[in-house]
Amino acid sequence: MQVRVIDHPLIQHKLTLIRDVKTGPKEFRELLEEVAMLMAYEITRDLPLETTMIETPVAQCACKVLSGKKISVVPILRAGLGMVNGVLRLIPAAKVGHVGLYRDPETLMPVEYYCKLPSDIAEREIVVIDPMLATGGSSAACIELLKRKGARHIKLMCLVAAPEGIHLVNNQHPDVEIYTAAVDEKLNDHGYIVPGLGDAGDRIFGTK
Numbered sequence: 001m002q003v004r005v006i007d008h009p010l011i012q013h014k015l016t017l018i019r020d021v022k023t024g025p026k027e028f029r030e031l032l033e034e035v036a037m038l039m040a041y042e043i044t045r046d047l048p049l050e051t052t053m054i055e056t057p058v059a060q061c062a063c064k065v066l067s068g069k070k071i072s073v074v075p076i077l078r079a080g081l082g083m084v085n086g087v088l089r090l091i092p093a094a095k096v097g098h099v100g101l102y103r104d105p106e107t108l109m110p111v112e113y114y115c116k117l118p119s120d121i122a123e124r125e126i127v128v129i130d131p132m133l134a135t136g137g138s139s140a141a142c143i144e145l146l147k148r149k150g151a152r153h154i155k156l157m158c159l160v161a162a163p164e165g166i167h168l169v170n171n172q173h174p175d176v177e178i179y180t181a182a183v184d185e186k187l188n189d190h191g192y193i194v195p196g197l198g199d200a201g202d203r204i205f206g207t208k
C-alpha cells in the first residue's frame with residue numbers, strides 16, 4: 001500500500017474537529033480549507049527552485065525562486081471544491097480544472113457529468129483533490145480521464161482514505177502518489193468510510 005500520510009499535529013487536530021458529527025457546515029468548510037492549505041505545503045515540498053540575483057537593503061545575494069513549473073489543481077465535484085481555496089492560497093498561480101463525478105449509490109460506480117480543464121493540461125503538474133477516497137472508483141476514474149487528455153504528472157490529495165481505495169488507485173495508477181491525512185479502518189456496506197466523516201459533499205453544502 002503506497003500512500004503518504006501527512007500527520008502534522010495541526011492537521012490531525014483539525015481533522016478530529018472535521019470528523020465530529022456536531023461540526024456544522026460553516027465550521028466544516030473553514031476547517032477543510034485550512035487543512036487543504038496545510039496539506040498543500042507538504043505536497044509542494046519537491047517543487048523545483050532556481051537561483052536569481054536580488055538586492056536586499058544591505059547587499060546583493062543569490063536567492064531561490066520557484067522555477068515556474070505549471071501546476072493545475074483538479075477538484076472532483078462536488079466535495080473536492082471544499083479544498084480548492086486552501087490549495088490556491090499557497091499556489092495562487094495554479095490553474096483550476098473541474099471534473100464532475102458522482103458515485104451511484106447502488107453500484108458505487110462513478111458517473112461522469114462534467115469536465116473542464118486548462119487547455120495545456122498535458123504540460124502541467126496536476127494535483128487531484130477530493131476529501132474522500134473510499135472504494136477509489138471516483139479518483140481512479142478522474143485520473144484515467146486526465147491521462148486520456150495527456151496528463152502525465154499527477155498527485156492525488158485526499159483527507160481520509162480507506163485501504164480499499166488506496167489499493168485500487170495503487171493498482172490502476174502506480175505512478176500516482178497519494179497524500180492523505182488519515183488511513184481509516186474500512187468501508188461499511190454502503191461504501192462509506194469507517195469511522196470517516198460521513199458524506200463530505202453533504203456536510204460541505206448542507207444538503208442532508
Ligand SMILES: O=P(O)(O)OC[C@H]1O[C@H](OP(=O)(O)OP(=O)(O)O)[C@H](O)[C@@H]1O
Nearest residue numbers: 077078079102103134135136137138201
Ligand atoms: O472512492 P469512491 O467510492 O468513489 O467515493 C468517493 C467519492 O464519493 C464522494 O462523492 P459523491 O459521489 O458523494 O459526490 P458529491 O461530492 O457530489 O457529494 C466523494 O467526494 C468522492 O468523490
Ligand SMILES: O=c1cc[nH]c(=O)[nH]1
Nearest residue numbers: 134192193198199200
Ligand atoms: O465515506 C464516504 C464515502 C464516499 N463519499 C463520502 O463523502 N464519504
Ligand SMILES: [Mg+2]
Nearest residue numbers: 199200201202
Ligand atoms: Mg457526496
